[in-house]
Amino acid sequence: MMMMMMMMMMMMMMMMMMVVVVVMVMNNCNKTNKSKQRLWRLSRFWKSQDKRKFRYKVLRRPPTQNIGIIGAPLVYGQPAFDPTFPISHLNLLQPLQGPCAAPDLLRSLRLAELLRSKGANVKDYGNLEFKAVANDFAVVLGCNYARTVGNANKQIREKVAHTLRNGESVLVLGGDHSVGIGSVSGHASIRENLALLWVDAHADINTPLTSTSGNLHGMPVSFLVKELPHLSPPVPGLEWCEPCVSSRNIAYIALRSVDVREKMFLRTLGICSFTMEDIWELGIDTAVTNALERIDPHAIVVVVVVVVVVVVVAAAAVVVVVVVVVAVKVVINM
Numbered sequence: 001m002m003m004m005m006m007m008m009m010m011m012m013m014m015m016m017m018m019v020v021v022v023v024m025v026m027n028n029c030n031k032t033n034k035s036k037q038r039l040w041r042l043s044r045f046w047k048s049q050d051k052r053k054f055r056y057k058v059l060r061r062p063p064t065q066n067i068g069i070i071g072a073p074l075v076y077g078q079p080a081f082d083p084t085f086p087i088s089h090l091n092l093l094q095p096l097q098g099p100c101a102a103p104d105l106l107r108s109l110r111l112a113e114l115l116r117s118k119g120a121n122v123k124d125y126g127n128l129e130f131k132a133v134a135n136d137f138a139v140v141l142g143c144n145y146a147r148t149v150g151n152a153n154k155q156i157r158e159k160v161a162h163t164l165r166n167g168e169s170v171l172v173l174g175g176d177h178s179v180g181i182g183s184v185s186g187h188a189s190i191r192e193n194l195a196l197l198w199v200d201a202h203a204d205i206n207t208p209l210t211s212t213s214g215n216l217h218g219m220p221v222s223f224l225v226k227e228l229p230h231l232s233p234p235v236p237g238l239e240w241c242e243p244c245v246s247s248r249n250i251a252y253i254a255l256r257s258v259d260v261r262e263k264m265f266l267r268t269l270g271i272c273s274f275t276m277e278d279i280w281e282l283g284i285d286t287a288v289t290n291a292l293e294r295i296d297p298h299a300i301v302v303v304v305v306v307v308v309v310v311v312v313v314a315a316a317a318v319v320v321v322v323v324v325v326v327a328v329k330v331v332i333n334m
Contacts, residue, residue, distance in 0.1 A: 065120045068163035069112065070172045071103030071127030074152050076136075076145040077178030077217030103127055103173035115171075123168065128155050133237070142208035143235050149216045150237020153182030157240075160186025177204050177217035181241060184224050188244030195249040195295040196224070197288075201256040201276070203266060207231040210261040225250065227269055247271050251291035254279060 078099070104127070112122045130152040136145050143149075156172065160183055163170045172183045177200070188194055198204070198221060205221040208214075209231055222232050226243040247269035255275045258266070266273055272294040274287040282290075 066166075066168040067115055067120045067122045068166065068168035068170050069107075069122060069124040070156070070159050070163065070170060071107075071125075072152075072156050072172050072175040072179045072182070073100045073103050073127055074130055074149070074156075074175040074179050075099045076130075076132070076148045076152065077176040077220075078215060099174065099176045102175060106173050111173075125159065125163065128152075128159060130155065141233060141235050142211055142214050143216055143219070144214045145216065146235050147237035149178050149181075150235065150239075150241070153178065153185070153238070154240055156182025157186040157189065161189045164190040177202075178220050180204070180220040181223050181238070184220075185241055185244060188242075193249075193296065194245050195251075196221075196245045197251050197253065197291060197295070199253045201254060203252060203255060203258045203262040203273075205262050205265050206259060208233060208235060210259075212259075221250070222265075225269070228265070249296045251295050253284075253287060253291060 107124070112124055115122050130148070133145075133147040133151065136148045156179055160170050160172065164187065170183070170186070172179060174180075180198075184194065184196060202218065203221065204218055205225070205228075206218045207222040207228060208219065211218060219232075222228050223238065223241050224243060224245050225247055226245065227247045229243055232243075250271050252266075252271065252273035255273050265271070272291055274282075274291060279287050
C-alpha cells in the first residue's frame, strides 16, 4: 500500500514538473522578439518547396542566352557632387565612390563567370565614359546636373539599343539610380509594350515639380511613366526622353522609404508595390510571382536593381553580394 502511495506521489510530482516546463516554454515563446520571428520566416522560405518550384518556373530559362554587360559609372544624380573633384582622390570615407566603383567591383566578384556558369554567353562592353557639362551644378527646373545626367543617359540609351540589336539581353551596371532612365528607354526604343519591375527601397518617382532636393537619382521612374508627362516638364538634357511604360505595367519590390508625394502617385495610378514588410510576411518568391502576375504577362520585363554601396565596408559587401545574386536571376530570365 505504501509502495502504491509513493508511486502515485512520484507520478504527481512528475506531472507538476511537466506543467512547469510547459509553462516555461510557453513564456519563452511569448518573449520571442520580432527579429527572431523574421529569422524563422527567412529560414522557412529557404527550405520551402514553394521556393524550389518558384525558381524552376520563374527563374529558369534555356541556357542559350547572349548577354551584353554595360558599365555606367554615373554619379551626377546625387547631391552636391563637384565635377572638378578628382575621382582618384575619393576614398571609403566619401560616399560618392560607391556609384563610380560599382561596375568594376561587380566585375571583380566574377559576375561574368557566374553568368557563364548558368549557360549564358557573355560579352562585356566595358564602361561608358561620361563628361560633365560646364556650369551644370546650379539647379535647372528643379534638377541638379540636368544636362550632365541627360547626356549620360542618352549614351546609355544608345548603347543598350545597340546591344539589343545584336540579339543580346542587356545588363547595365550602375552607377546611381538615374541610370534607369537610359536603361529602360533603350529597351523601349527597340521593343514595345514594356513592363518594369523596380527593385529598390525607394520609389524614385518624384518629378521636377515634386522633388524637394532636385537630385535626379530620385526621379528616374517619373520620366518613364506615360501617365506623368504633365508633372515632368521638359528638362535641359532630357528632351530626348519620352515616357515609355504604362503605370499598369509597373511593379515595385522591397519598398521601405517612400515620400508622401510618391505615395500619392502610387495610389492614384494604382501601381503595384510590395514593401519590405510584405516580403518578410509573404517571402520574396510570392512577392515576385504576384508582381509578375499583376503587370502585363505578355510584356518584356525590364528589371532595374538599384544598388546603394554604403560607407561601412562590411555592410557594402553584404549589399553587393545580394545584388549580384538578384542581377544574375534577372538576366537569365529576360
